[in-house]
Amino acid sequence: MGAASCCEAHRLRKPCEIKTELSGDWLNQGPLTPSTVSPTPGAAMSPSWDRMSSRVPHDPEHELEWSIVADSIDEDELFKLRELHQVLQDCELHPTCRRKPLHRQAQTLLRFLRARDGDVLKAERMFRDMLEWRHTFDVDGKVHSWRRELERHRTRRARLCKRFAIEEQICNDKHGIPVRLLRLGVADSAGMIREFGQEAILVDSLSKLEWTHEQIRNAMFRCRKLIRGQIQILDVGDYGDVPNWTGRMWNNLRLGPDIYKVFDGNYPETVRKVFIISHPAHIR
Template sequence: ASHGTVHPDNEDWTCFEQSASLDIKSFFGFESTVEKIAMKQYTSNIKKGKEIIEYYLKQLEEEGITFVPRWTPPVACKSESSTSHTRRPVSPAINIPDSATKEGLNNKEILNTSSSPSEPTAGTPDDKLDADYIKRYLGDLTPMQESCLIRLRQWLQETHKGKIPKDEHILRFLRARDFNIDKAREILCQSLTWRKQHQVDYILDTWNPPQVLQDYYAGGWHHHDKDGRPLYVLRLGQMDTKGLVRALGEEALLRYVLSINEEGLRRCEENTKVFGRPISSWTCLVDLEGLNMRHLWRPGVKALLRIIEVVEANYPETLGRLLILRAPRVFPVLWTLVSPFIDDNTRKKFLIYAGNDYQGPGGLLDYIDKEIIPDFLGGECMCEVPEGGLVPKSLYRTAEELENEDIKLWTETIYQSASVFKGAPHEVLIQIVDASSVITWDFDVCKGDIVFNIFHSKRAPQPPKKDSLGAHSITSPGGNNVQLIDKVWQLGRDYSMVESPLICKEGESVQGSHVTRWPGFYILQWKFHSMPACATTNLPRVDDVLASLQVSSHKCKVMYYTEVIGSEDFRGSMTSLESSHSGFSQLSAATTSSSQSHSSSMISR
C-alpha cells in the first residue's frame, strides 16, 4: 500500500509512504530467511517507487512547470489533514530548510521550523534537500531505513510526552534491532522511561562526581581517532575497582559511567559539525597493563556486569570500536565472566592485543594518529587521564553505611562464611574431571591470621563426620567448619601441595587462580596461622568451659567464593572475538599444557 500525506511541519511538502505486511507461516525453520528475502524485495520496490516519482518531477521541470496549485477536493472540507498537494513531493525522509542545514541546527529545531508562504523557500529545485540532510547528519540510509525513522519519530511525537531524542539517537535503536520498527520502539520506550526516572537528561549539568572518582577513576576523553570519533581512554589495569566499589557503592559508579556516555553523545554531535560528516559513535581504548586477579573481586565484577547491562540497553550502537591493549594472561578469565553479557554486535567491534602486539601491523596506528598516542603507550602525547592507584582504605564505607546497599547482599548471597580454629582448618573440596581447568578463589580474612593452601589428591576424601567438630560446633554456630583431609593421610604420599602456602593477615582480600595439571580432587584449605612462640602450651589443664573459651580466642573468620572455569571456556574465550592480533588461544594452550602449573595470586592491601 502506498499513499501521500501532507508533511506535519510544512504544508508545502508531501510525504509519500509505502507499507507492506507479511505473514509467514511455518516454513521448515527458514522463516527468518524468507523474511530477509521479502525485506530485500520490499526495499527494491520502495527504491523503484522513488525513481518513478523523481522521473515525473523531472518531466514537469523539463516542461517548465515549477509550481502546481494545491488540489482541492470536489466537496469542500475544512479539515487541513484531508487536503494534499503536488508541489515538491519527496521520498519518505526528513525535510529541512536549506538555511537550517547550513546553520547546523539540531533536528528538533529543524522539524519545528516552518517557512511561511511569504518567505522565499529556495531559488533552485531542491527535491533532494532531505537526502542531503540525512547524508550530512545521519549517514547513508536506504529508503526503507528512512521510512522506519520517519514512522518511529512521528509515533514518538504523537504518543510520547517529554523530551524526544534526536534523530541520531532514534537511529541507534533502529540499527540495534536491524530496523525492526516494533522491536526498536519497545527498547526505545523502555529507555525513555528509564531516562525520565533517573533524570539522565540533566546528569551533565546537575551531577558532580565525588572527589574519589576524580582522583582514582583512571579514564578520560583524549582527542579523536582517524575516523573522527571521540576517543575515550580507560587504564583499567591501573584502577582499583574493588576500592572504588567499597568507597562509593555501585550507584555512584554507575552514575559516573552514565555521565561518560552522555558526554560521548555530546562529543559525537560536536564532531559531526566539525568534520562535516555523521559521527554517531566513539572509540574506546582500554589499557590492561597491571590487570590481575584483584580485578576479579566478585562484587566488582557484578557491578561491571550491571553497568554493561544498563549501557547496552540505553546507549545501543554508540561504541564504534573497542581497542584492548596489553591484555595479560588473566584476561581470558575476566572475558569468560563478562562476554555473555555483551551484545553480539558490540562484541564484533572488539580488537584485542596481547603484550606489545599493538605496535605492529594492524595495530594502534591503523586507528589512531601517531601524534595523539598517549605517553604511557610509548607515544609523545601527554594524556591527562588519572593514573588510578589503590583507593586508601580510610575512604572505604563501613558495613553499617553499606547496610542497605547491594554490596552487603552480594556478600551474603555469593560468599560463604567459614570459621577456622587452631587445629581445625576449613577445607573445600573441588573435583576436577578435565585437566587444565581453572580454579579461581576470592576471600576476605575477616578475623585473625590464616594460611591458605591448595592440595591435590587422586583419592576422594571421606565425608566429614558430625562428631569431628567436637567443641568447635558450640563456639561457631554461625560459621561453617569442614575438615576433609584424613588425619592418617601423609603429605607427599596421599596428597600433594600444588601452590606455595600463602600467609594472609586480618583484613586482607585475596584473589587467585590455579590451572590444574591433573584430574582428581583439589582441596582449598584455610588454616589457623600459629605464632612462632605460643604461650598457650604452658597453660595448666582447665575444665571444658575454659577450654572452649580458649579455643574461641583462636577463632578466625573467612568469607570466601570459589569457581571452576572449564578448559574449553578458558582456552576458547578469545575465539568469539574478531581480533586482528590475539595470541590468547595459543597462550592459554601453552599455559595449560606446560609441565609446571601457573597461578596468579594477589593480595589487595
C-alpha cells in the first residue's frame, strides 16, 4: 500500500459517506487495460522550459517531466532531487535502466526521495536496491507473462484468479487515475496461496502496481501537475456470504506483511488517500 506517510486513513461507516475526488464522467470512459497508454511525454515541451533550464538537469528527453516536478516542489527539495539524480547517473549501465531509464525520471526519483524523508543517501540505497530486485526477480518478464495468461483465460489459476478477485478499479478520480477497491472482508489469503502459490499472488499484485504507476505518470503529463498516488478504498465488511471472517482476517494480517515489504521497498508513493469502510463496531 506504499509508505504510511503518503496515506490518510479515513474511517467511514458506509460507502455512501465517502467523499472522494471522483470525476463526473468516469462512467463514459472505456475499460481500464494495461494497453492503454498516453503519448510519449518527451514529445511535448513545457512552455516554462526557458526559465526552468537553469534549475534542473539538462535532459531533453525528460525536460517536460523535470519542469512539472520542479514547479510542484520547493527549492530545498528540488536541490536534493538534483543531488539524487546526480549520484545515480552510473545506473545507466544497469540492465533495468537500459530497458527503462528510471534513473532519469524526476517523478520516480522524487518518490524514493520522499520515501526516505529527504535523505539522499538512504534514497540512493533504496533506489539501487529496487533496480537490482527488478532485474533479479525479472519483474517486467513475469508481469508480461501473467497478463497474457489472464487475457487468454485458459489456465486453471487464471480462471480462479478472475473468479475470486477482490480488487477492482471502480472509477477514475478527477485526475483520471483509477480508484481502487480492495474487498479485504471477503479475501482468503491462505486459500489463494494454497491454490496459486505465493509467487503468483505476488506477480498479480505487481501487475496491478505497475499499471497504477503508469496511470499516475500519465496523469502527471496530462494535467501538468505532480500527483502523489491513487485513492484506495478498503472494504473490510463481514456481509455473511463468506464464512469465517475472523479467521480469514487474521490470515490476511499474518501473510500480508511479507508482500507489503516488497510493495513499500519498490513502489513508494502508491497511495494518496485511503478510505476504510464497513468495519465492525468492535474495531472502530
